[in-house]
Amino acid sequence: MFLFVVFITTLIYVFSKAMGLGLGVVGIALIFSGIASIGSYYYSDKLVLVTTGARKIEKSDNPRYFRIVENLCIAAGLPMPKVYLIDDPSPNAFATGRDPKHAVVCATTGLLSMMTDAELEGVIAHELSHIKNFDIRLAGVLAILVGFVAIASDIFIRATFFSRSDRNNSNAVFFLIAIAFAILSPIAATLIQLAVSRKREFLADASGVLLTRYPDGLASALEKLKNDHTPPRSASNATAHLFIENPFENKKVKNFFTSLFNTHPPLDERIKILRGM
């Protein structure tokens, strides 16, 4: 997060120097990306649920799942979230909603049937920790910032094409740096966003364990997820970061480059840390 602020500040500085007019344009970029992201922030819960085909359940529909959510909410001191279920044999779960009062917890039928109670508790505790740590809000803010970088770069590139003549007064070195920035920064911003997302996964693992007081539950749940190869039906690239494990993880390609673009840290690493607790 700190890294991101430094990054954005540098970007603003370079752009404004290079263009010689600066901050007004930067403001416009921020407003644009802000509007787009606030919309998705307020409606994210509904949007995600529609795209994943989840349905809301009551206690009588699945007492076991519902009770685990209830119990862990009591332990975390959270209000009861809405509980959703996805009919999908592939095991997975996610949480969304902008704050604990508007939270949604969702699990697939595959997850419920595959996990023992202790494992399911571990998974649900992980999801509730995302809610408790305001990770959804953080992800929203990050999305605004990434969007801002993209739009700012775009404006800059367009502006340089249209106002080439009266450019003598601005610093030529800054101008070159700015062009490089304009091209590279949207990529860099996305990478930082993903890095933050991975860090929050570790945090959610840790605070989830604080709720259940039983690290082995989540660890063996993650092991089961690792060994499971049921293809997911309900996830798409856009919703991948929400789930407890990356639904599109390709087990064969594991180099530095792909791990840079993952929304989740590798399961092996998470299991290792949990086993060490």
Added chain:
Amino acid sequence: MNSLTIIILAVVGGVLLFTLFIYNSLIQARLRVKEAFSQIDVQLKRRTDLIPNLIETVKGYAKHEKETFTKVTELRTSLINAKSPEKKAEVNNMLTDALKSIFAVAENYPQLRASENFKALQEELEDTENKIAYSRQFYNSVVLDYNTKLQVFPNVLFARLLNFKPAEFFGATTDEKKPVKVSF
């Protein structure tokens, strides 16, 4: 007004503001403790509500186990009447043990074990037991926060002055930390 008076006034004002800030944060922490305790209370209440049903059901099949019933009923009453967290925790632990003996009694009556009503009650009680454990966990972590707040440095100077007392933890016996598991 010379500069010395201004300095003194500023210092006094600063201390007052600081006290106010600490006071508010302590009040907030204490309210959280209270709220967390009411969560436990909700579950204890649910438990005491379930017990008469359970006894009625078991009585229908096992008439001769009067002693166990009286003990549970007594404990239930004293749990309802208990006021302090310490007392509640103690009686609750005793009640847990007494309930175990009821479920042990039930083992001897196959018809009772087969009864749908009994199964549902048993499940409910087990669930309540788990919820008591979880709400206690939350309560104790909130109490830990509050008590720490009372004892860290500048707060400790004001806490006693403003009449804040440390909160009690809701104790559990090591045995009681596990939910009642009745094997058939």
